[in-house]
Amino acid sequence: MNLITQLSEQAANASRSLVNLESETKNRILNQMADKIRKAASLILEANKIDIQHAKENNLPAAMIDRLLLTDERIDIMAKGIEEIAVLADPVGMLREIGEQPNGLKISKMRMPLGVVCMIYEARPNVTADAGALCFKSGNAIILRGGKEAINSSKAIASIMQQTLASFGLPEALITVIPNADRELLMDLMQQREHIDVIIPRGGEGLINFVTDNSKIPVIQHFKGVCHLYIDKYADLDKAIKLLLNGKTQRTGVCNALEGLVVHKDIAEQFLPMAAKVLAEHEVTIHACKQAASYFNNADILADNDFGQEYLDLEIAVKIVDSLQHAMDHIHVNGSNHTEVICTEDLERSQRFQRSVDASVVMVNASSRFSDGSQLGLGAEIGIATTKLHAYGPMGLESLTAEKFLVTGDGHVRS
Amino acid sequence: MNLITQLSEQAANASRSLVNLESETKNRILNQMADKIRKAASLILEANKIDIQHAKENNLPAAMIDRLLLTDERIDIMAKGIEEIAVLADPVGMLREIGEQPNGLKISKMRMPLGVVCMIYEARPNVTADAGALCFKSGNAIILRGGKEAINSSKAIASIMQQTLASFGLPEALITVIPNADRELLMDLMQQREHIDVIIPRGGEGLINFVTDNSKIPVIQHFKGVCHLYIDKYADLDKAIKLLLNGKTQRTGVCNALEGLVVHKDIAEQFLPMAAKVLAEHEVTIHACKQAASYFNNADILADNDFGQEYLDLEIAVKIVDSLQHAMDHIHVNGSNHTEVICTEDLERSQRFQRSVDASVVMVNASSRFSDGSQLGLGAEIGIATTKLHAYGPMGLESLTAEKFLVTGDGHVRS
Numbered sequence: 001m002n003l004i005t006q007l008s009e010q011a012a013n014a015s016r017s018l019v020n021l022e023s024e025t026k027n028r029i030l031n032q033m034a035d036k037i038r039k040a041a042s043l044i045l046e047a048n049k050i051d052i053q054h055a056k057e058n059n060l061p062a063a064m065i066d067r068l069l070l071t072d073e074r075i076d077i078m079a080k081g082i083e084e085i086a087v088l089a090d091p092v093g094m095l096r097e098i099g100e101q102p103n104g105l106k107i108s109k110m111r112m113p114l115g116v117v118c119m120i121y122e123a124r125p126n127v128t129a130d131a132g133a134l135c136f137k138s139g140n141a142i143i144l145r146g147g148k149e150a151i152n153s154s155k156a157i158a159s160i161m162q163q164t165l166a167s168f169g170l171p172e173a174l175i176t177v178i179p180n181a182d183r184e185l186l187m188d189l190m191q192q193r194e195h196i197d198v199i200i201p202r203g204g205e206g207l208i209n210f211v212t213d214n215s216k217i218p219v220i221q222h223f224k225g226v227c228h229l230y231i232d233k234y235a236d237l238d239k240a241i242k243l244l245l246n247g248k249t250q251r252t253g254v255c256n257a258l259e260g261l262v263v264h265k266d267i268a269e270q271f272l273p274m275a276a277k278v279l280a281e282h283e284v285t286i287h288a289c290k291q292a293a294s295y296f297n298n299a300d301i302l303a304d305n306d307f308g309q310e311y312l313d314l315e316i317a318v319k320i321v322d323s324l325q326h327a328m329d330h331i332h333v334n335g336s337n338h339t340e341v342i343c344t345e346d347l348e349r350s351q352r353f354q355r356s357v358d359a360s361v362v363m364v365n366a367s368s369r370f371s372d373g374s375q376l377g378l379g380a381e382i383g384i385a386t387t388k389l390h391a392y393g394p395m396g397l398e399s400l401t402a403e404k405f406l407v408t409g410d411g412h413v414r415s
Numbered sequence: 416m417n418l419i420t421q422l423s424e425q426a427a428n429a430s431r432s433l434v435n436l437e438s439e440t441k442n443r444i445l446n447q448m449a450d451k452i453r454k455a456a457s458l459i460l461e462a463n464k465i466d467i468q469h470a471k472e473n474n475l476p477a478a479m480i481d482r483l484l485l486t487d488e489r490i491d492i493m494a495k496g497i498e499e500i501a502v503l504a505d506p507v508g509m510l511r512e513i514g515e516q517p518n519g520l521k522i523s524k525m526r527m528p529l530g531v532v533c534m535i536y537e538a539r540p541n542v543t544a545d546a547g548a549l550c551f552k553s554g555n556a557i558i559l560r561g562g563k564e565a566i567n568s569s570k571a572i573a574s575i576m577q578q579t580l581a582s583f584g585l586p587e588a589l590i591t592v593i594p595n596a597d598r599e600l601l602m603d604l605m606q607q608r609e610h611i612d613v614i615i616p617r618g619g620e621g622l623i624n625f626v627t628d629n630s631k632i633p634v635i636q637h638f639k640g641v642c643h644l645y646i647d648k649y650a651d652l653d654k655a656i657k658l659l660l661n662g663k664t665q666r667t668g669v670c671n672a673l674e675g676l677v678v679h680k681d682i683a684e685q686f687l688p689m690a691a692k693v694l695a696e697h698e699v700t701i702h703a704c705k706q707a708a709s710y711f712n713n714a715d716i717l718a719d720n721d722f723g724q725e726y727l728d729l730e731i732a733v734k735i736v737d738s739l740q741h742a743m744d745h746i747h748v749n750g751s752n753h754t755e756v757i758c759t760e761d762l763e764r765s766q767r768f769q770r771s772v773d774a775s776v777v778m779v780n781a782s783s784r785f786s787d788g789s790q791l792g793l794g795a796e797i798g799i800a801t802t803k804l805h806a807y808g809p810m811g812l813e814s815l816t817a818e819k820f821l822v823t824g825d826g827h828v829r830s
Contacts, residue, residue: 016747019771093770099792105781107791112773114803198804218633218804239826246828332431354821355508356434358527366520366824375829376522376820377514388529388817389613389633390805402803405791406769409781411654413661414790 004188007176008143008195011116014173015141018113023090025168026137030086033164034079037129040160041075047156048125055149063253068123068150078126078157081380082133088379091401092139098405105412109403113139115197117400118189119382120145120211122203125153132161132175134382138400141174143196145189148181155179190215198390200383220395223386224310225255225338227368230327230353231271232344233264239365240343241274246367247341249282253312255384256339256371260307261318262327263292268320272296279316288318308334324349328356335359337386339371360386360393419603422591423558423610426531429588430556433528438505440583441552445501448579449494452544455575456490462571463540470564478668483538483565493541493572496795497548503794506816507554513820520827524818528554530612532815533604534797535560535626537618540568547576547590549797553815556589558611560604563596570594605630613805615798635810638801639725640670640753642783645742645768647759648679652686654780655758659690661782662756664697668727670799671754671786675722676733677742678707683735687711694731703733723749739764743771750774752801754786775801775808 001009018026037044048070055065091111098107117140119131128144135142146154155177162172178185190199193216200220201211212219229247231240247258263271272295279286279296286299287306293299299318307317307330317334321327331340339361342353350364361371371394373381378396385391391399416424433441452459463485470480506526513522532555534546543559550557561569570592577587593600605614608631615635616626627634644662646655662673678686687710694701694711701714702721708714714733722732722745732749736742746755754776757768765779776786786809788796793811800806806814 019773020767101790101792105785105790110769112770112803115773197802212631216627218802220804236826242826242828250829350823352435354525355527358434358530359819361820361822363822364824366822366827367829369829370520370822370824370827371820375516375520376822377516387612387633388527389635392817393820402807404774405776405786405808407776407778407781407785407791408765409779409785411651411657412781412785413657414665414782414784 002188004178004185005192005195007173007178008116008189008192010171010173011141011143011176012195014171015113015115015139017170018136018139018141018174021139023092026090027086029164029168029170030082030133030137033133033161034082036160036164037075037079037082037157041072044075044153044156044160045070045072047152050152051125051150060149064123064149068125068153070125070153074126078129081126081130084379085133085137088137088397090137091398095406096403103412104410106408108406110406111398111401112404114400114402116141116143116195117382118143118145118196118199118217120186120199120201120203120207122147122207123149125150125157127202128154128157128177129161130380131382132158134380134397135400136174138397140400141176143176143178143189145178145186146181151181187214190217193217202383218390220383220385220390221387222255222384224336225257226259226308226310226334226336227256227339227341227371228260228262228331228335229258229341229343229368230262230331231264231267232324232342232346232349233266234346234349235267235271235343236345237267237271237274240271241278243341243343243365243367244275245278245282246369248279248284248316249314250369252314256368257312258316258368259309259311260334261316262330263318263320264324264327265320265322268292268295272318283314285315286318287315289320291320292318310336324352328353331357338384339363339368341366341368360384417603419593419600420607420610422588422593423531423604423607425586425588426556426558426591427610429586430528430530430554432585433551433554433556433589436554438507441505442501444579444583444585445497445548445552448548448576449497449501451575451579452490452494452497452572456487459490459568459571459575460485460487462567465567466540466565475564479538479564483540483568485540485568489541493544496541496545499794500548500552503552503812505552506813510821511818518827519825521823523821525821526813526816527819529815529817531556531558531610532797533558533560533611533614533632535601535614535616535618535622537562537622538564540565540572542617543569543572543592544576545795546797547573549795549812550815551589553812555815556591558591558593558604560593560601561596566596602629605632608632617798633805635798635800635805636802637670637799639751640672641674641723641725641749641751642671642754642756642786643675643677643746643750644673644756644758644783645677645746646679646682646686647739647757647761647764648681649761649764650682650686650758651760652682652689655686656689656693658756658758658780658782660693660697661784663694663699663731664729665782665784667729671783672727673731673783674724674726675749676731677745678733678735679739679742680735680737683707683710687733698729700730701733702730704735706735707733725751739767743768746772753799754778754783756781756783775799
């Protein structure tokens with residue numbers, strides 16, 4: 001049996017030890033993990049130093065090195081994250097009444113863990129703690145396959161969590177770190193249909209496509225975020241400007257930043273000069289349809305086919321539309337099913353937008369930057385799904401469970 | 416553009432026409448479909464005759480020909496099935512409150528259609544009507560790729576449903592029948608990740624594995640049904656005998672029939688002689704562990720590794736266990752996550768079983784034969800999922816939808 005099959009089987013066996021663990025015990029263990037991570041900060045920082053040194057030797061970009069870097073403060077945030085997960089409601093065992101059948105059979109549904117979750121990710125060491133804690137709380141074992149850049153930090157963090165598990169008599173295999181980032185081991189991992197229930201890749205589109213193409217295990221995909229803000233003809237323009245600025249400039253390299261601005265023609269003449277002014281102040285590069293371009297200095301004119309790009313930078317694509325329907329059509333063609341926002345004071349139009357737009361998060365008068373598990377009341381997130389199977393949007397504890405049917409009779413047989 | 420890409424794209428476009436269709440209108444259309452199917456019975460029977468003739472020429476087994484065969488009565492049942500779906504609650508647009516965040520953002524979730532569902536199935540013509548109606552009601556377009564055996568019947572049924580759609584100004588591409596059962600077209604179909612949201616294969620394990628291995632689209636899998644009945648030491652033995660007989664003999668070729676009988680050692684001496692008697696009356700072949708075999712005439716002795724078979728016939732595997740935990744371990748190793756039943760009068764033990772056993776349907780004192788969408792209050796089912804991603808167990812209307820987040824603010828921005 002190869003190493004990966006062995007680790008996966010151990011994880012699957014370990015996951016069964018969680019089925020009947022009380023929420024209270026899980027929470028106590030989580031709080032202790034947080035404690036121990038704080039106390040072992042110097043050990044974690046030592047391991048992180050090695051990763052940072054390798055990263056520098058390999059001339060990784062500064063942004064990546066920053067993501068890799070741990071500090072006392074970041075370790076404290078990590079520990080707090082685990083404590084927050086301890087406070088969240090435990091979905092396992094939650095019952096949902098379906099009803100009593102005419103023959104007296106009682107039907108309900110009960111939430112249960114998925115089993116074994118596998119995360120494939122790049123260089124963020126905090127994913128180890130977040131994903132480890134989310135999976136443990138939801139009753140799942142987790143297999144972590146991070147990029148080689150963060151491998152020493154990840155192992156250090158996981159090892160503290162494993163020690164805590166062991167001290168409560170639980171198997172360390174509940175949190176498994178794949179020992180290296182070889183492609184070969186990754187390929188082996190994606191064949192473990194018998195032991196692993198779901199793979200969640202986090203990273204660039206290349207990684208997602210690679211995993212989707214090669215995995216024999218169901219994959220929850222998070223493709224790009226091409227988010228739009230639509231300024232309706234009934235928009236409050238002060239709100240509109242606030243949403244635009246926050247969505248585009250508060251942080252640019254993230255999937256819930258705005259990449260498109262769609263404006264109703266009846267309000268364009270009022271709104272676009274205001275927008276042009278604030279975007280220029282923030283040095284945002286403008287791409288625009290011909291009609292919109294006239295409101296900006298130096299706008300790059302976009303052909304219809306060139307909309308829909310994920311800039312991840314201080315750039316935005318501006319489009320003037322004739323109607324709400326036209327706006328939704330534009331979003332349908334150019335969006336990525338991630339997050340779409342309407343700015344309007346008209347309730348009926350906001351409801352039409354929320355009902356019709358196919359995106360994992362559809363907002364009214366709120367910044368796209370709120371599209372994030374921690375901002376939506378999930379406490380933390382293990383990923384954001386941009387396809388609709390199993391989960392859609394930010395995934396928290398509930399997304400790490402399934403519902404089984406419970407049927408109770410009194411000797412009922414079928415005729 | 417090849418034929419399959421074209422059909423898939425048309426289906427995807429067509430699916431958008433359903434987003435804002437009122438439930439009432441959908442129900443009226445469904446009732447009219449049922450009407451028209453009844454009125455066109457002679458046309459459908461004519462097409463069916465051709466399929467039956469081909470089946471006979473190709474010497475298909477009698478059981479398969481029976482599944483293919485349509486009669487006036489079966490057509491009426493098909494029409495009634497559509498009318499029942501019209502009566503069910505429409506999941507699309509259903510809201511679930513998530514809560515208000517401290518900053519005042521209101522968060523909820525709304526059910527929405529998946530988009531395009533593709534069914535790959537074998538020879539049952541009624542799947543065309545069932546799946547067509549379920550997908551229409553849940554706001555999805557459907558692509559039907561049936562086996563060549565039923566192709567003329569399927570086309571006739573689909574064409575009546577398409578005419579009804581057209582008479583209401585809706586696109587016929589909402590119900591698409593792949594014109595032939597060539598492997599090549601099937602391969603093309605499984606590449607349409609851009610247009611098709613989910614593939615649901617129904618049929619033997621070979622078909623499911625073939626689709627899982629080749630599909631680029633998420634697949635909802637229904638593997639085999641190896642269902643057990645566990646007779647606890649606190650079982651009511653009259654109920655136990657009823658559940659055993661119904662589960663094993665009422666219908667044998669189906670996935671929710673019993674394949675295994677697990678008996679607590681403390682009750683074996685009382686129960687197994689009764690079981691042996693009724694099973695012998697029904698000419699059920701017995702496979703058994705060494706200990707259990709002594710209660711039967713001519714039992715075939717099974718080694719530990721030989722349990723877990725799907726007989727689909729008048730055969731059953733009998734195992735004596737030492738404890739409830741031992742029973743659950745046996746089921747974990749030999750079950751197929753489909754349906755598992757405990758017979759006991761002890762509430763605490765029944766709850767432990769329901770909570771611990773990983774199966775899509777976990778029953779207390781009820782026959783495994785109830786594991787079926789129509790028996791569990793779903794009205795109808797589009798399939799039974801035996802993996803936990805997206806759906807687990809019989810899938811009805813709700814399983815054909817996803818939930819998106821709705822976020823409503825008042826100009827909220829993130830700091």
